[in-house]
Amino acid sequence: MNKRYPFWLGLAFMFATQLSFAQQKRSLTHADYDGWESLSSDKITKNGQYVGYQISPQDGDSRLEIFSFSRPTQKTVISRGVGFSFTADDAFAVGKIAPQKDSVRVLKLKKKKADDLPKDSLFILQLSTGKLEKLARVKSFATPSEKGSWIAVHFEKDTPAKKDPADSIKTQEKPKKTDGTKLLVRSLNGEKSWEFERVKSYAFAQNGDYLQYVLAEEDTLDNSALHVLNLSTGESKMVLEKMTTYSDLTFSPQSSKFAFVATDDTLKAKKPIHTLYIYDVEKSEMQQTLEKSDVELANGRISGDGAIRFSEDESRMFFGVAQDYQDFDYENDTTILDDERVSLDIWGWQDAEIQPMQLKNKSREEKKTYWSVLDLAAGNVVQLATEEVENLSFENKITHDKALAYSDDAYRRNYSWDIQIGRDLYWVDFKTGEKTLIETDVPGFARLSPEAKYAYWYDSRDSSWMAFDLAEKKKINLTKTLPVPFFEELHDSPSLPGSYGSVGWLEGDAAIVVNDRFDIWKIDPKDPSAAIQLTQGEGRKKNIVFRRERLDFEETSIDPKSPLILSAFNERSKDAGFYSGSWDGKSSPKALLMTANNYNGLTKAKDSDQVLIRRSTYRENPDLYLTDLTLKTLTKASNLNPQQANIKWGNVELISYLTLEGDQLQGLLFKPEGFDPAKKYPMMVYFYERNSDTFHSYRTPAPSRSTINIPYFVSNDYMVFVPDIKYELGLPGQSALNCIVPGVQAVIAKGGVDTDNMAIQGQSWGGYQVAYLITQTNMFKAAGAGAPVVNMTSAYGGIRWGTGMSRMFQYEQTQSRIGGTLWEKPMYYLENSPLFMMDRVQTPVLIMHNDADGSVPWYQGIEMFMALKRLNKPAWLLQYNGEDHNLTQRKNSKDLSVRLSQFFDHYLKGAPAPLWMTEGLPAVEKGKTLKYELSN
Known part of the structure; x- marks a missing residue:
């Protein structure tokens, strides 16, 4: 018997059904990648009043969001904005506006020339008023780094005007050839401005007092010139003219001097002669020039490929000299045709570097320069670096009369098999050039303390921090007497373990601050045994890794009155946050913030306590938050990827398990949305060394460069397990087996895994472990191995072509x-x-190994594939032409993503195989079809 329902009840049922359907989440697709956003270039003004950042989709147009720190919801959004910065006076934000990507693509499809494509624009945003100004066809721009309210805008070449057919050809003037274009220099408020034509290059002095610019030649060299513009008076002075090139253009710290290297030799000259010029900016006259005959190096010359630096007090100028050009009879023999010249590489056993490395470093060797110094008052030149000791190590600011130098010549030949070679360490006197040997065969790279009282380094052979007192000429072991190790405790390779790093030096070189695995130590080199543990051992007691947050990135030494803010990470729970500490070490660190999140990118405003920080979990995007040094309140400023709310995302769980050797390890188990342990899910297993510390890290859906994209597979109802691996020396394959299989079994015991449908995938070192595992166990139904080493005997003698x-x-x-x-x-x-x-x-195995792999020899993937083919085992080899170890071209990453999902869906979900698996892709069809279509 039919029942009749009231009309309103039918409507209610229909509405409820529609609402339920609207609220259903969908799985990620490969089409979602392009629009997925990331945040970058977050900045805060020095006074802490304004904040900005760039939001970029993976493929599409970016935008800038700029706002007041106190009003983060009221944003100025600049569509297609990129590469912005705040000006030194905190009054403006400036940056570029890129052309619309879709429009450029359409024009490229129409085969338009590069000159006919849209160009960047410039925006100038006045922060206090919101006034926005735009300038079109901008090539580049610059503002002073330290002070001043100026901007220089370099424009693109003007678009050639179309010829009027009515004009006579005879009346049309032939355009003059020049590489230069218009430069606009103006105050940011627009009250002062100057324009200069055919400018080739330009740069501000860092304090914003002057701007230098080079005028490009126009048909001949007669009108090329270098000028300096005085921004306070608007007067432009010509410094030099009629040179072919002007390079290494450098203002001194207070802008009283301006130095550069120039030559009037033709660009085709094989051996151009360069001159070094020092210009007195205040007097508007050339103070000094240095020619080839003025340098101390035997057969030496001024280098056109070096750099110029000034001491902070402007008393010294440092510059590069080079060996004079060597003449070779064979090279200069004009009776030999190019196709008659011999081309070969000779590998000599006695060579310090093997030929492939020499070829990689050829350009650097040809441009090798040796630091020399000019005393600007006395006018004398001293060569500091030599062929015997050629490496000088300057600090960021040169404030002393000495520097460290080193030579690894005695050990360089061993570098092919021993990457932990030593270096002979010296200190060099700027006044005399005299080199004093500190120690031979020093491991690592030594540095100079801020007050130049000590050289210091980590000695991996002795597992200790070392210092050398330059006045007393005495070496000091800083950590030998302390009760904790300072080497990497989880180190599990045959190399010597490294350290946990140093924090810096207290003012006056009173103490060096270094890290152990968990805690932070303050050590006085004059009495290392009385070292103070600033964190009072709380890190090791509670399994928390404490590290100092550097709040002032311009500091050279640590002010003991400054706040000590510590990042904190719990190695067991993976919780993270921040603590406050004290430089006297008399009180335990106090928690400011500790949560189940990942935190990174803490940035403090230079002149206030305002702070930017990013926070994330697996589900929570790494959005930007606003706070202050108390970290009491975090205000969310950005809102990345709101579309994620409508996508099945899943969760991650921290798993603990025992290896076959009885070691306790952790792993990450990613589970689909609405996970039901009573159901059975296919499971992917991915691994690469240790990953469990990334528990709270956000994972972005993106095309695969080499490995599975975890959010994609989780969203499509796979479980994904990422176990940690501990290695025994000499047994890398067995170690992987001993860790991965018990980890998988621990996950299976928790329920929900379809044990008949599990797969493994890894890239490079992970690809090797995949290849090894499938020879030891059949528990996986399919495997993906990217760039795998399968034959250590042949790979051992191979070359890493990238280096x-x-x-x-x-x-x-x-x-x-x-x-x-x-x-x-x-x-x-x-x-x-x-x-x-x-x-x-x-x-069944899907291998990816690309023919331009510079890390793992391409033939390793071929050896694996050919072995499986010969044995009649199901195997496919994906070889992306011209690609390196990991894919760099987005089109290829998208392609790999599709093929990985099709391969694993076929074997683990029973989906039809695509045609590329069943039919292959014959060479005659290459570039004509992708064969993604599924077979019947």
Whole structure:
């Protein structure tokens, strides 16, 4: 019998159904990546009153959001704004406005020339009034870094006017050739301005008193020139003219001097002769020039490829000299045709560097310069660096009459297999150039204390921090008597463990501040045994890693009256936050903020206590928050990716488990939205060393450069497990097995895993472990291995083409963890090489290895694929042409993302296989089809 319902009840049912449908969340798709936003370039004015940042989608137009610190909801939004900065006077924000990306793409499809494409614009925003000014066709802009309210705007070339057919050809003047364009220099409020034509380059003095600019030649060199503009008077003075190039243009700190290098030799000259000029800005006259004959280096010359620096008191100027050009008979033989010239590389056993590294460093070697110094009062030149000791280490500001120098020549030949070579350490006197040997074979890189009383470094061989008293000429072990280790405690490779870093020096070089694993120490070099633990051991007691937050990025030494703000990270719970401490170490750190979040990017305004900070979890975007040094109240300023609220996101859980060796480790288990342990979910397992500390890190949906995108798979109803791995020396493959399999079993025991549908995926070192695991276990239904090393015997003798280095060091000292040479430990190389066990593999494999890989030899992926093909095992090799170790081109990343999801959906979810898996992609179809279509 039919029942009749009131009309209103039917409407209510329909409305409820529609509301339920509207509230349903959907899974991530590959189409979501382009619009996913990130925040960058967050800045705060020195007075703390204004804040700005850039929001950028992965593919599309960015925007700038600029606002008052006290009114974060009232934002000035600048569409397509990029590359902005606040001016030194805190009054303006300036930046570029990029052309609309879609419009540029349409014009490119129409094959428009680069000159016909839209160009950047410039915006000038007055912060107090909100007044916005825009200038079109801007190539670049600059403002002074320290003070002044000026801007220089360099414009693009004018668009050529279209010819009027009515005009006679004879009356049209031929345009003059020049690389220069118009430069506008003006006060930011627009009250003062100057324009200069055909400008090639320009820059402000850092204090904003002057601007230098170079006029490009127009048809001939006769009108090229270098000028200095006095911004207070508006007077522009020509410094030099008729030069081919002007380089290393540098104002002294107080702008009283202006130095540069120039030559009038043709650009085609193989051996141009350069002159160094020092211009007295205040007197508007050339103070001094240095020619080739004035430098101390035998057969030396002024370098056109060096740099110029001044001491802070402007008494000294540092510049580069180079060996004079060497003549080679064969090179200069004009009777030999280009196609008759021999081209070869000779690898010599006695060479300090192997040929691939020499070729990588060829340009640097050709431009090698040696620091020299000019005493500006006395006028004498002293060469500081030499061929024997060529590396000088300057501090950010040169305030003393000495610097550290080092040479690794005696140890450089070993670098192909020993990346922890030593260096002979010296200190150099600027007055005489005399070098005093501090110590031979020093590990690491030494630095000079702010007051130049000490050289200091971490000695990895002795696991101690060291100092050298330059006055007493005495070496001091700073940490040997202290009751905790200062080496990396979780270090598990054959190399010597590093340190946890230094914090800096207290004023007057009174003490150095260094970190152990958890706590922070203040050590007086004159009495290291009386060191003070600033955090009173609370870090080690509570498993919290304390680190000092640097609030003033311009500091050279630490003011003991300044606040001590500490970041805090709990290694067990992964909670994070901030504490306050004291420089006397008499009180325990006090918690300001400690939550189940990830915090990073703490930035304090230079002249106030206003602070910017980013906070995130797996579910919470790393948005920007506003606070002060008390950290009591965090005000959210940005709102990234509101669309995430409508997407199935899931959660992450911290898992603890025991390895087969009995070690306790942690891992991250990502679970789909609405996870039901009574159901069965397919599970991906991804790994790379240790990742559990990233528990609260946000993971952005993005095309894959090499590995699975975790949010995508979780959103599409996969579980994803990321276990930590602890390695035993000589047993990298077995270590991975001992850690990963028990971790997976621990997750299975919690419920919800479809044990018949699990897969593993990794890239590089992770790709190696994938290849090894599938020779040892069949628990995974599918595997993805990116850039895997499968044959350690052949990879050991290979080259990392990205750097030109031999790969030996990786096996003897670092990640591959064999701990010896191929001839010392041949069985270790064989037993850890999955290639020799490929006949055991029962798991279908998707390999990615690109033909321009500069880290792992491309032939490793080929060896794996060919072995599996020969054994008739299901395997596919993705080779992206011209791509390196990880994909860099977005089009290829998008492609890999699709293929990874199709591959794993097929094996773990039973989805139809795509045609590229069933039919392949024949060479004759390359570039014509992608074969994403699913087979019937």
